Amino acid sequence: MSRGVIGNNGMRVKDVLQNYVFLLPALILFATFYIYPVYKVFELSLFEYDGISPHKYFVGMGNFADVMCNKIWWTSMWNAAYITILALVFQNALALVLALIVDKDLKGGKFYRVVFYLPPVLSGIVIGLIWNWIYDGNYGLLNHWLSTLGLGNLARSWLADPKTAITCVAIIHMWRGFGWGFIILLAGLQNIPRELYEAARMDGASGLDIFRRVTVPLMIPVFILVAVLTVLGTMQIYDLIVSTTGGGPGYHTEVPITRILAAMIGSSRFGYACALGLVFGVVLLVASMSQLRLSRHLKQT
Amino acid sequence: MIKFKMNRYVTHKRLKGFLMHLVLVSVAVTCIFPLVWMFSSSLKTQDTVFSDMSIFVNNPKWGNYCEAWTKGRFGTYFFNSILYTTSVVAGVVFFASLAAFAFARLNFPGKNLLFYMFLITMMIPIPGSFIALYVLLSKLNLINTRLGYILPQINAGLALAIYLLKTFFEEIPKDLEDSAKIDGCGKFGVYWHIAMPLAKPAIAVIVVFNAMAVWNEYLLAMLILSSKSLMPLQRGLMVFQGAHITRYPLLMAGITITVIPIVIVYLLMQRHIITGITAGAVKG
Amino acid sequence: MRVSLIIFVTFSFLTLGLLGCGGDIERNADVLVWHWMTDREDAFQELADRYNKETGIKVSFELYAPSDAYTQKVRASAQTTTLPDIYGLLAEKRDFAAFVKAGHIADLTGYMKDKNGRWESVFFKKALEVNLFLPDNQWGVEPGIYGVPIDVTNIQMLYNKTLFKKAGLDPEDPPDNWEEFLEAIRALNEAGIPGLVSGWGEIWMIDCFASNYAMNIMGKDKVIATIRGEVPYTDPDWIRLFGLFKEMADEEVLAPGVVTMVNKTAEQTFANGRAAFAFNGSWCVNVYKGMNPNLDYAAILPPRASAKNPMIIWGGAGGSFLVNENSKKKEMAVNFLKWLTAKPQQVFLAEETSNLPSNKHSLVNIPPILRQFADDMDKTTHPDVLPVNEYSQVIEFFNKGIQSIIIGEETPEDIAKKVQEIKERRLAWTKRREKMRREAR
Known part of the structure; x- marks a missing residue:
């Protein structure tokens, strides 16, 4: 860890102060725009408050107790976790495969580099319209294709069927999101010195060996970064839900953010919504911290 | 015999190449199709946009673009969005790289604690903090100002950028830094002349991500800004999506117009993601 | 050199932009x-x-x-x-x-x-x-x-006259009660035409439909009494209301996918002649005009399920x-x-x-x-006109429950029971909080 640290021994005061100057702008912004709102959210989570009236009532941990025994909330959490698991596996696998292919000097590599980043650029409105058309129960493309293939009995209203709704939403989400992982992974792959590959090839290593022994160890920090971003991005899925299922049918595609907004705006339980937000934040924090831990562990071995 | 083997090797390689391209092409098609659909919809009329699903439009209504531009007041909003995007991106890159450099290459008390604090901001996004943010900005007299819209967004982009840049800065070999110091570079010199150029791919990624986030942002804009004259581009698109009536062709024309600049930013940046670090530079 | 230039330019841009700030x-x-x-x-x-x-x-x-x-x-x-x-x-x-x-x-x-x-x-x-x-x-x-x-606005039932003719129905004699409605649907389905489409992925649209029939089945006073907590949701009248949705699912009244459909999609479907009925608000006249100027349709009050009480529809400002x-x-x-x-x-x-x-x-x-x-403005009512308000958690569960009935996951009786449970929990919660407030003072 101490590799490349300036002035490890005998730090002078002036030196240290200089070092803090590097941090100063970021620190000021952080202190103003993060600490205060979070403190406010924490404070309000202890009150019963409608977000409008000048009065609020202290309820202590009451809101948190309500959160803990709210089954719908934990269902929404599980729904988001389900999409996250799918995304961690399939979305990132796709991103990695594509990044590995494009990383080689391939004909048309530049073209693919550009094209794969298009889905994240697209507006959510367009994505909603197109996928609603694909999944539609009556005139949908998917049902049309299935019946041409002679699988007409599988046809259904994909987004209205509780068995398929959430997976269908997850597929849209993964399709939309793989471009992010793709460019981060590609940047990481490009960072690996080509000589290392050549040296390994000289030693007679096969493609798979090179991948295992050269690429993977060097890419671990990047993998973890992509994994953390996938978890954070997917757990907070929101606009896609609104434009496809609205959380239905029933509660089958409800996710944490839709629940928090329902509490805050729908039923005007502001303090309760703050409590939900905090619980959600802590879950995300634990999830990402354990991933970072894992990365440190992997780096050492 | 050898020739045969060579042939098999070649066919094998060709087959592999073919399969690879098949995967790439099929993924590429799914990525391009929505764009093509959006573009062709933007040339239709309200009554043909969903009844006529063809991609090639018979009687293209190029006038939709003109109408979208004027109705959506894109002139003003475009200027605002470019201003916000460049300011936020410049702010994020500059502030985050300074902090990341300190975390990666400098020593000071409380380093780990501070670093984790930044990371946590990335991990606990609190939807409920919107109103608290509003109250804070109004205390600072920043409601309905450009600065009030820019600063929170810089803050939002910092954590990821710091983390990404820190991993890049840590990989810089010590000898490179030492030789720069012998040439008379101070800390800032090392940061500016050695670290920043080597972190180009990461910076390119940060630019792409933040530019897109800011370009597509509108919830914060609606909250903080009140005057039309300060609103970003996404405000223009709202005009076409009524509570009940959505004017799809105009909306699609508007979205097409707004997507172009962000694609251009990506086109410019993706070169740096690729050619950023050559092997020689790292070896030093 | 080039990089510094870029940074210099962006920063001058930034300062320029900030100087010219303010909402004039x-x-x-x-x-x-x-x-x-x-x-x-x-x-x-x-x-x-x-x-x-x-x-x-x-x-x-x-x-x-x-x-x-x-x-x-x-x-x-x-x-x-x-x-x-x-x-x-x-x-x-x-x-x-x-x-x-x-x-x-x-x-x-x-x-x-x-x-x-x-x-x-x-x-x-x-x-x-x-x-x-x-x-x-x-x-x-x-x-x-x-x-x-x-x-002002209100929500009614619309039907496509062209599709009525296609199914051999008289476009000038739309269904007046629930039985006639189901008969019309049967004729339409036989001709391969989906029945009713509406944006029931947005729960307020379900709420409007359910509120109309609640008023029709049990009358306004009983609805108010339920909201006050004096009549339980497990009352036969409420079960009858939930049962209407089951009947609609069984008789294939609803176009596929309505339970997650946003209203704008439902509007496209009706405007393009892909469903015979729509349940939609007065704004739809403008929407349909834009999407299909030739659409031949008319508006009716939702067909009555009970002769006891008048049909009071959702509407107001x-x-x-x-x-x-x-x-x-x-x-x-x-x-x-x-x-x-x-x-x-x-x-x-x-x-x-x-x-x-x-x-x-x-x-x-x-x-x-x-x-x-x-x-028909005189025949309207609105939740905000009633002297009491139902808890939003109950409203949400009520409508989501109807979605579950339509997809066949739950029975009307189960949903009635669960809605009542939530209602009682909210009532108890309010009592607890009120006590707490009194003590705080």
């Missing part, structure tokens, strides 16, 4: 209005210009959308008392009451009743009712009129404007609203936006189907 429009305006009604923006802009020409007073309309963002903005501004002179509110009556009690909304009763109630008399009675607080209301708000409706109690220009704001709801302006608004005007004397030049919606 707002400072020059005499009266500032905030609203979320995207499709009315152009018309409002035009009216503001006309008002300026007539009186020299500058009114500035600022639009914020989508509605969730608007709601957050209004609430945040209420916190810092920076609301504009006039604004719209998207909220249930309970939140409306909280705004009044927090001193953000002016009581307009005086202005309305002035000169023998000249202003009050121009409105549809139903349109004013949503803005009215009755004596002894459950929220403890001073009775009075607190808002000015600018247009579409959008209302409120005056900020803290505004320094209250008089000016009220005068503008009086002008805005006068006949010439209302006729203009109705023509431009194809919404029904709130001024009942302004029904000129409106399309025949919209006329039908206007004629």
